[in-house]
Amino acid sequence: MPTLPKQYNSIDEYAKDIVEFIDTPLVRQITGGIHVNDSLIYNAWDVLPSDWTSWWTSFPNHCIAQQDLIDSIEELRPSIAANDEMDEARRYRPLLDRPESLSKWLESIQSLALPRDQRPGKVITLPEILASRMKTKKIAEVSTAAAYIHSVCQTNNITHVIDMGSGQGYLSISLAYLFPELHVLAIDGSESQIAASKACADSLGIPESRIQHMRRYIDGTPPLADEIAAWAGGEKCMLVGLHACGNLSDHMLRYFTTVPFIVRLGVVGCCYNHIVPRSATYPEGFPISGKMREKNVSLSGTALMTGCQAPNNWERADPSKEESMYSKRRFYRALLEKIFHDKGIELDKEDRPTWGVSKGDMASFSAFTRRAMRCLNVDESKISDADLAAYEERYQGYEARHFFHSIHHSPITSSFNLTMSSTKEQYKYPINAWGRPGGLVEKPGYYVDKPEIWVYCDKFSYDPKETSQVSVKVHTTEATFELEVIRDGFKPETVFTLQDIPGKRQETPTESYKNGCNWQESVSLDISSYSSGFYLVIARTVVPESSHPIEAEGFFIVNSSERNVSDSKSQADFVLIHTTSTIMAYNDWGGANHYRGVEDDGCNEIPSPFSSRDRPLCRGMLRLPLGAPREGNGQWVPVPGEPPRYPALEWSYMHGYSRHYADAGYATYERPFLVWAEEQGYKVHHLTQHDLHHEADCLDGYKLAVIVGHDEYWTWEMRDAMDAFIDHGGRLARFAGNYAWQVRFEQHGELQICYKDATQDPLFGKNNQRVSTLWDWGPIQRPGAETMGVTATMGGYTCYGSATSRWSGGFQVFRPKHWALEGSHLDYGDLFGCDAKIASFEVDGCDYNVRKGLPYPTGDDGAPTNMEIIATCPGTSGEEDHWEGKHLLNAPVSEM
Secondary structure: OOOOOOOOOOHHHHHHHHHHHHOOHHHHHHHHHOOHHHOOOOOHHHHOOHHHHHHHHOOOOHHHHHHHHHHHHHHOOHHHHOOOOOOHHHOOOOOOOOOHHHHHHHHHHHHHOOOOOOOOOOOOOOOHHHHOOOOHHHHHHHHHHHHHHHHHHHHHOOOEEEEEOOOOOHHHHHHHHHOOOOEEEEEEOOHHHHHHHHHHHHHOOOOOOOEEEEEOOOOOOHHHHHHHHHHHOOOOEEEEEEEEOOOHHHHHHHHHHHOOOEEEEEEEEOHHHHOOEOOOOOOOOEOOOHHHHHHOOOOOHHHHHHOOOOHHHOOOOOOOOOOOHHHHHHHHHHHHHHHHHHHOOOOOOOOOOOOOOOHHHHOOHHHHHHHHHHHOOOOHHHOOHHHHHHHHHHOOOHHHHHHHHHHOOHHHHHHHHHHHOOOOOOOOOOOOHHHOOOOOOOOOOOOOOOOOEEEEEOOOEEOOOOOOEEEEEEEEOOOEEEEEEEEOOOOOEEEEEEEEEEOOOOOOOOOHHHHOOOOOOOEEEEOOOOOOEEEEEEEEEEOOOOOOEEEEEEEEEEOOOOOOOOOHHHHOOEEEEEOHHHHHHHOOOOOOOOOOOEOOOOOOOEOOOEEEOOOOOOOOOOOOOOOOOOOOOOOOOOOOOOOOOOHHHHHHHHHOOOOOOOOOOHHHHHHHHHHHHHHOOOOEEEEEHHHHHHOOOOOOOOOEEEEEEEOOEEEHHHHHHHHHHHHOOOEEEEEEEOOOEEEEEEOOOOEEEOOOOHHHOOOOOOOHHHOOOEOOOHHHOOOOHHHHOOEEEEEEEEOEOOEOOOOOOOEEEOOOOOHHHOOOOOOOOOEEOOOOOOOOEEEEEOOEEEEOOEEEEOOOOOOOOOOOOOEEOOOEOOEOOOOOOOOOOOOEHHHO
16 A cells, blocks of 8 residues: 555545546646647647646746746745755755645645655665766665665675666676676667677776676576576576566566576566556556546556656756757657658658667757658658758747747646556456466467567377378478477487478468468388387477577377287387377467467456367477476475465566477376386387277277376367277386366367367357367266276375465375285385375375275266275365465366
8 A cells, every 4th residue: 555645544545636636627637638749739838727837838948937846846845845855956945936726736645646656665875986976866765776786685685686677787797796696697689789788897997706697688588597597607697677668577577487496586677567557458557446436537658657756856948058869859740740741751650660869869859750760661761851840940949849838747647547556446356377468479470579489280190091191380480490300209210300391481371270271291210111119290490680590390290000910019019109289289389279369358267269280280299309397396395374386387488488388298197108118128109099099999999098197178079989998908108197188089080179168168058068168067977987097186286386385286195005006115104206296286086085094986986996096195176275366276276
């Protein structure tokens, strides 16, 4: 709760008065009617009361009137007026002939303005050698920030400080100069700013061992984090930023929450960055309260920016000095807008280039305009030099008027901004942590000017008896690419390479996550000689500006040509069934999946009931670097009351992988098992769930089928094939969990459908057995445990977020003499798998009773009553919210 003016006891009382003040024509005109850049177009000066404008223009030097307006902020504060120790230079000397209506206006503003008392804290007196290059405002900021940063570093034993958006190095150089024990890294995207900072550090004799400079564009992505990590060398760091403009604050927060060695953050955002109201074009903005919406109040950009300013702390106007470069630039900008308006010159609103202003551009209005027209691609012949001279003469002296429009509402707009969000109406935050903005989005053109390459094949699996060709489809923004095919496993083997393939930007339909990509073929592979296995398809290109290649992965599986032969049991020890339906459910390439991403929701959390096979897989499902965390809490064990964390999610944001990379896919699940099995000497054949769906006899000839990892989605036909296999003597070893949802295939398996909410499925009430929802939904009449012995609704989550968050991550033994534990030397009550946290994330279970210390299935959920429960772990239906909605949960209890 902010500190209110002393006459108010409640926020509601205060909001009522300020809304009444807002709802007047003059206030609306000043704070929202005209942007300061358009003030000359709409003649905003004449809208103000004539006695005010006449009085202001009566002064021979506008600095006097400007200072009167600024000083009036302090004049009306009794506490300041009575302060005999106040600096005499700052004491207000009123201009006695100020119009009464203006004085009353200022009194109204002052009565509603929020107190601006500075909080007590350490301040460093900067030596002259540092302060001489700063203005008064910058000295105050650096003095306070440097003291705070040093205090935090001392308290937390931090020796490395990263200054992002360091500019000319006012803060970073001061830290390195004042505190020799600190090592400072100054990062900025401007070459000239970095050069100026380096020059200053050199002139002060600060060695590179204490301050290093890095010119980088700060975008919140992993490459910069890796460079910072190399600089830090394993030491703890504090991340700081002073005037973090644009979305720099967002990027800094992302680094802070995802980079382990950054343990403290101190950032002061730029004024406009924090108070942009929410709108259709900026859904992440601040929510507008009902009180403000009822009055239909809109604040201009100028009002929003000055609402965070404190004009009473500005440097005093000096009539003997020339006008400031800042006010001159703002006036030139407004005059330029006026000329463009009068000449009918319209700019491209969709593709307007950005351009900076140098000191040379400010030499004259003509120089400023000519530079602007060149940068904005405007034909310079449309405005003559005579036109420029005429406009400059006509508006001579208007700079002072322009200044008044910039400051005379500043004390009150911070109060407006407070009222904008001060009602009880709550912002619709994402429900799940993975719905927070900022994760990787993979679809062509989403990241402007970023190189792109993606690849996929026209099917998940191939029967070499039916086809010998694999159609590989590649999209890239680069001129050429190369292709490598690897038969993966314990000993990966490259079986195909092709270089200098012409690149192509493939036309990609909107909503490709459900419509498919329908890309043209780039390469055709002959697989007639390929053995059964899992094949990675690597598409690789080198961007001209970089020596580092960018890569993307696709895959295909070759089935065994002997799998249906009656005597083929000697061909393989088992067949590994890849969980391709679960992959399709979590694959968010193209923007959405069965969990989130449909773009008509501001929280980006509306799931798509449709998932197309005809698209690439999201980054991380097929290949991962060593150390990428699995889903689950891993080695993080929260203390009671500590908010949940999600290591895999944090890692994905930090390293630029899909937030769903660890939810499904070969890299996290099937590959580790396959590598182990082949290392142990097992011969493995491969099938997919799609094979089960389309070929009811695809398991014939195998004695054992194996499923590993996340096995959540099945069609009716898949279950038929598996049930028939088991009924005819086949065996299933399922090292997997979360048997939950029925899905349907359409378009010959190219489209997967899962509504989850039964009532939304078009088959609801028509063919309930095929409704795409939980298998345990009664009308389906086919509980999941009838096939697998266990089901997701009797398991849920374990060792994940706040769900059994302090469980060991292992299984507890109840039947140590079972054949499956033979030779393990485990005893009753022992735990196993704790170090690897094998019982994590989403698990299955069954309803059971305990008799004489042993669990027995009840059979109520479809599980066979003669099933032996060997070991257990706890599971819940989701994460309990112990933080009153203040922390996002990935799997809230209501999800299933």
